[in-house]
Amino acid sequence: MSHLVSHDPRFTPRLILRPFRRKDTSAVHDAVRASLPELAEFLPWAVNYQRSVTAQFVKDSIGAWASGRAFDFAIRSIDSEDRHLGNVSVWFTSRANSVGEVGYWIRSDATGQGIGTEATACALQIAFEELHMHRVTTRIALGNVPSERIVQKLGFLKEGTLRDEVKVGSHWLDHSVWGLLDREWRYERRRYATELWVKP
Numbered sequence: 001m002s003h004l005v006s007h008d009p010r011f012t013p014r015l016i017l018r019p020f021r022r023k024d025t026s027a028v029h030d031a032v033r034a035s036l037p038e039l040a041e042f043l044p045w046a047v048n049y050q051r052s053v054t055a056q057f058v059k060d061s062i063g064a065w066a067s068g069r070a071f072d073f074a075i076r077s078i079d080s081e082d083r084h085l086g087n088v089s090v091w092f093t094s095r096a097n098s099v100g101e102v103g104y105w106i107r108s109d110a111t112g113q114g115i116g117t118e119a120t121a122c123a124l125q126i127a128f129e130e131l132h133m134h135r136v137t138t139r140i141a142l143g144n145v146p147s148e149r150i151v152q153k154l155g156f157l158k159e160g161t162l163r164d165e166v167k168v169g170s171h172w173l174d175h176s177v178w179g180l181l182d183r184e185w186r187y188e189r190r191r192y193a194t195e196l197w198v199k200p
C-alpha cells in the first residue's frame with residue numbers, strides 16, 4: 001500500500017512537507033514542549049505529555065505510512081529545515097467511499113503567519129490529487145477559532161456539530177465537522193495558487 005503516496009518531500013511557496021524519520025523525535029519533542037498549553041487545550045495526546053508520546057508517534061507514523069493507513073507530514077520551513085514547525089496528516093476514514101480526514105498543529109511561536117493554512121492546502125492537494133479522495137473532512141473543537149479560520153480560508157463547508165466527540169483530559173468537547181468535495185477542490189485549487197498556498 002505504501003505506493004499510494006510518494007515519500008518525496010512536497011514544496012509549497014514557504015514550506016517543506018515530508019514523512020517522519022526516527023531521528024525527528026527530538027525536534028518534534030522540542031516543538032511540542034514549547035506549545036503545550038495551546039496543544040493541550042484541544043488535543044488529548046498533549047495532556048500529561050511526555051517525550052515517549054512523540055517517540056511512539058514517530059514510530060507509528062513510519063508504520064502507518066508503510067501500510068497505507070495514514071500519511072503524516074513533518075512541516076519545515078524551506079529557509080530553516082531543522083526547526084520543526086508542526087504536523088499535518090491525511091488518512092482514509094472510508095476507503096470504500098474514498099473519504100478521508102486531515103488534522104494539523106503548528107508550534108505556538110510560529111502561529112499567525114499562515115503556516116497552518118499553507119501546510120493544510122498542501123495536504124489537501126495530496127488527498128485529492130494523489131490519494132484521489134472524493135471528500136475530505138476535518139473535526140474542530142467548538143471554540144478553536146484559529147482552526148476554524150484555516151478551514152474557512154480553504155473553502156470547507158461546515159456540516160454540523162458532533163456532541164462530546166473527543167475527551168481532552170477530563171472534559172468532553174463538542175466538535176464541528178467540516179467537508180470539502182473533489183468537485184469543490186478543482187475550483188479551490190486555482191484560488192490556493194493565487195493565494196500562494198500551493199505552487200501553480
Ligand SMILES: CC(C)(COP(=O)(O)OP(=O)(O)OC[C@H]1O[C@@H](n2cnc3c(N)ncnc32)[C@H](O)[C@@H]1OP(=O)(O)O)[C@@H](O)C(=O)NCCC(=O)NCCS
Nearest residue numbers: 038104105106111112113114115116117140145146147149
Ligand atoms: C490552529 C492552528 C493550527 C493555527 O495555525 P496557524 O499557523 O496560526 O494558522 P494560520 O496562520 O494559517 O491561520 C490562522 C487564522 O486564525 C486567525 N486567528 C488566530 N487567533 C484568532 C482569534 N483568537 N480570533 C479570531 N481569529 C484568530 C488568524 O488571524 C488567521 O486568520 P487570517 O489569516 O484570516 O488572519 C494552531 O494555532 C495550533 O496548532 N493550535 C493548537 C492545536 C490545534 O488546535 N490544532 C487543530 C486541531 S483541529
